[in-house]
Amino acid sequence: MQSPIHVTSEIGKLKTVMLHRPGKEIENVYPDILHRMLVDDIPYLPIAQEEHDLFAQTLRDNGAEVLYLEDLLTDALADNGIKEEFLEKIIAESGYAAGAIHDGLKEYLLSFNTKDMVDKIIAGVRKDEIKTKHASLAELAEDRDYPFYMDPMPNAYFTRDQQACIGDGITINHMTFKARQRESLFTEYIINHNKRFADKGVEVWRNRYPEGRIEGGDELVLSDHVLAIGISQRTSAKAITELAESLFEKSNYDTVIAIHIPHNHAMMHLDTVFTMINYDQFTVHPAILRDGGHVDAYIMHPSSNGEISITHETNLKEILKKALDKPEIDLIPTGGGDPIIAPREQWNDGSNTLAIAPGVVVTYDRNYVSNDLLRKHGILVHEVRSSELSRGRGGPRCMSCPIVREDLK
Numbered sequence: 001m002q003s004p005i006h007v008t009s010e011i012g013k014l015k016t017v018m019l020h021r022p023g024k025e026i027e028n029v030y031p032d033i034l035h036r037m038l039v040d041d042i043p044y045l046p047i048a049q050e051e052h053d054l055f056a057q058t059l060r061d062n063g064a065e066v067l068y069l070e071d072l073l074t075d076a077l078a079d080n081g082i083k084e085e086f087l088e089k090i091i092a093e094s095g096y097a098a099g100a101i102h103d104g105l106k107e108y109l110l111s112f113n114t115k116d117m118v119d120k121i122i123a124g125v126r127k128d129e130i131k132t133k134h135a136s137l138a139e140l141a142e143d144r145d146y147p148f149y150m151d152p153m154p155n156a157y158f159t160r161d162q163q164a165c166i167g168d169g170i171t172i173n174h175m176t177f178k179a180r181q182r183e184s185l186f187t188e189y190i191i192n193h194n195k196r197f198a199d200k201g202v203e204v205w206r207n208r209y210p211e212g213r214i215e216g217g218d219e220l221v222l223s224d225h226v227l228a229i230g231i232s233q234r235t236s237a238k239a240i241t242e243l244a245e246s247l248f249e250k251s252n253y254d255t256v257i258a259i260h261i262p263h264n265h266a267m268m269h270l271d272t273v274f275t276m277i278n279y280d281q282f283t284v285h286p287a288i289l290r291d292g293g294h295v296d297a298y299i300m301h302p303s304s305n306g307e308i309s310i311t312h313e314t315n316l317k318e319i320l321k322k323a324l325d326k327p328e329i330d331l332i333p334t335g336g337g338d339p340i341i342a343p344r345e346q347w348n349d350g351s352n353t354l355a356i357a358p359g360v361v362v363t364y365d366r367n368y369v370s371n372d373l374l375r376k377h378g379i380l381v382h383e384v385r386s387s388e389l390s391r392g393r394g395g396p397r398c399m400s401c402p403i404v405r406e407d408l409k
């Protein structure tokens with residue numbers, strides 16, 4: 001059976017993609033919780049939605065089918081039994097496995113139709129929205145001034161991270177920070193219960209329950225047998241090892257290139273500093289390169305005794321030439337490598353390009369130095385507006401989860 005998921009590169013023509021249109025969750029962020037919510041500012045919602053709609057339209061205009069996470073989840077929960085099971089889990093993962101608040105939340109959420117319930121769960125539930133009977137002292141007295149029973153999920157529009165499609169399968173991710181961990185429960189329900197995916201032969205390379213942390217922004221599908229993964233703030237060596245073991249055993253993938261990047265908020269994922277945009281072209285933020293273009297990379301292959309062989313290599317160009325079997329590789333520096341422009345544009349996701357076909361990318365308009373340079377290197381650049389979307393600290397690649405791409409010829 002042909003899997004409904006098929007992604008064998010970062011650059012094959014984009015056929016189907018999953019997005020989330022930012023909603024009320026954005027307006028449930030306030031200064032005291034910015035840091036914990038992993039955002040640096042509060043986008044102005046109407047404009048963020050307008051910008052997001054334009055982003056979606058750009059993808060459609062270029063031939064992609066756009067699916068929305070919130071619709072896929074709503075359809076996955078069509079059966080009342082499944083919906084209730086999902087509610088139990090999401091309420092438990094929000095901190096209330098049982099008790100008066102659990103009961104109050106469940107009753108409240110069930111009072112909505114399924115689509116509104118999904119929107120509400122993403123938006124967050126304030127304490128003053130529900131009435132609880134017989135609350136315990138802990139429930140009454142702890143965190144008295146905290147306004148939410150269920151936290152908002154302001155990062156849900158970065159649909160890249162909760163999961164990643166690789167080949168005909170998917171990783172459903174154990175995300176690093178509490179602020180995002182519940183998001184991948186959505187993916188689990190979509191894969192298991194949405195008719196488009198359920199019982200259609202989707203391989204789950206790794207589910208969200210093992211301890212090692214991993215996020216899709218670190219998972220780059222370089223070809224139909226090579227994966228690059230960031231060892232980053234969000235993805236641990238343990239998770240990479242487990243994923244490599246699973247892929248080597250069950251899939252076509254025989255090479256995992258684990259690249260060490262700085263562990264900080266500006267560069268939280270590999271795709272904030274390095275993306276593939278053509279057969280032999282990449283964007284790269286100079287801050288990850290040492291003198292002579294060196295990085296710390298570990299190349300993993302299956303070995304004959306069933307173990308994984310690991311070699312340490314440092315020359316990024318050489319690593320890519322070998323992995324992709326190309327005579328030359330063009331590394332295009334974010335902001336032209338200028339000491340001020342490069343970090344400025346990287347901060348607003350100047351390296352976070354989304355390839356929608358070989359040599360064709362979608363980028364934020366604000367990164368005009370990087371965009372001009374891409375054009376000089378022969379890339380076709382579709383710019384999208386970015387005043388508000390960029391405040392969440394993610395760009396076009398972060399905001400999209402490719403489900404189907406055409407194979408490269």
Ligand SMILES: NC(=[NH2+])NCCC[C@H](N)C(=O)O
Nearest residue numbers: 038158217269392393394398
């Ligand atoms: N693939 C990405 N680079 N995603 C960016 C996610 C940004 C989000 N604020 C976070 O910290 O999780």
